[in-house]
Amino acid sequence: MSRRGQALLAAGLVLALLYPLLVRAAGAAGLPLSPNYLINTGMLICFTAFLGQSWNVAGGFAGLTSFGHVVFFGTGAYAMAILQVSHGWNPWLAWPVAAVAGAGVGWLIGALAFRAGLKGSYFALITLAFAEVFRILANSVPFTRGGLGLLVKADPRPANLQFRDPIWFYYLALGLCVLALLIAWRLTRTRFGARLVAIRENEDAARALGIDVYAEKVKVLVLSGAMAGAGGAFYVQKYLYVDPWIAFGVDKSVEMLLVSMVGGAGTIAGPLIGAAALTAINEVTRMLASVVPALKNVQPLSLIVYGAMLILIVARLPHGLASLFGRRHDHPVIPSAARDLPRTTHRASGRGRSLAALGMTEGAAGDRPHDPGEAGRA
């Protein structure tokens, strides 16, 4: 990491660690906003960034765009809830198991989709289909208690991974967020990460250069699934409730995708920046709607602002907000366009080259056949 990056990270981390204490001091000094509200908002940013990063390692780095990432989140959430409610597990033990469950679903979807050679929008749709199937299953199988959902008994003790003071959930979410940043940072520094980017950029070239594309894709989906599964478990501990829509609803998938895209897919800080931006929009629009009477009826005001922002970013900043900071190690996602384009153009010059091949004309070299692969990207 660059020196500037290190300094930025250290400063950010110190600030994040002091944040709850600062807002409480500010609250005591008469800040009109409730400190606990601010701490919860900070927790939300960290948690959303963590989920966004889980999408980002697969979708941003490896180009495995998923529309149904919530399937991993929901699996982790249900694993956490079921193990506690139905089997009396301690949540600290259930948490890693929830991550493993998310990883397992990642492996399952990866093995099925990638063995079948599904890519791009087909892969995106298959993940969406899985999420929907899981939602329907969660609604109908007995051990999830269907639409009623699962309620975890409130018993706020640290040994129970439940806390009366929101500060502790804030610190937990901050820990997850830092862990996610470290994972993304590792991806920019390791062979595994380089291979993911290569696969995203050009699968054929990646295969030619010795990359087991199938294995690497499954691996990153397992990693991503583990992260989202751990996130789902965190959600259950924070809100002590899960139902099929919370666990597998499409809007959480959209949120994970959106924070990465808005912040900068395939970058280290993208999901964090995106999560901060989206959480801020959420909160500000909510406040506006409660203050400005005319906005009361424009209900999901935040969605309208999201939409507008997404359009703006796609049009103006295709690499996300992170590109405003111009970091060297970031790998913005550009769909690698032209692959095997029509061969007509280089065939047109075939005769000249054929003659040259027999040494019968000169200037074969001067004849510059048009390589369609080049033209497609120029």
Added chain:
Amino acid sequence: MILGRRDVLEVRRLCKAFSGLKAVDDAALDVRAGEIVALIGPNGAGKTTLFACIAGFHKPDSGVVRLDGADITGRAPHRICAAGMVRTFQITQPFATISVRENIMVGAYARTSDRDAAAARAEAIARQVGMGAQLDRRGADLTVAGRKRLELARALATGPRLLLLDEVMAGLNPTEIGEIVEVIRAIRTGGVTILLIEHVMQAVTSLAERVYVLNQGRVIAEGTPAQVAADAGVVEAYLGHGAAARLGGAHA
């Protein structure tokens, strides 16, 4: 036949059809250790398809591909790469959004998992192919010549014993061709065996010891560049039926 040199690559009775069209039809060829062998033929002859079959990108309908005596027919490309053979693409396939250094490092990672070692190797290879000054350029920002060199560099970075080059000179100007010919010669001197598809005959003549001519999927001639250029069947393959006879008077 060069005695005492073992075959690195053996292709026998290889066939590949695309919905009835026989792109490669009973092709056979040998490449021996340390050789530079050229594969020529008119457009659509099946050269690229033959490469794709050899390197594991297409599963041949029938036939055998042996690398150092081991049957690798239909093996996945990454395993073939690990076994020491790597191909380049006629239509260049750079990793567009990452730098030249990072592009080449992807190849270097085939032999090491250490980032510093991969970076050092990438830089050395970039210099070897004349891209030392372009290490920080993005793949998408390269010229045609740059992309061709990058194809070569990435493949070379995987540490192959046998390199399959598909028209790495197409689209280059004479100066650039001269440079890349020297680069290829140096790669061979460094111990890498080379099979190349090429249209630029000056390059074929100056580089290759032996030439195979492919036409409509079949190997129609084999020999030194001079032998092949004098072959009536080859002339007809390029210029159409009767061309050899017409040219006979002027060139004999």
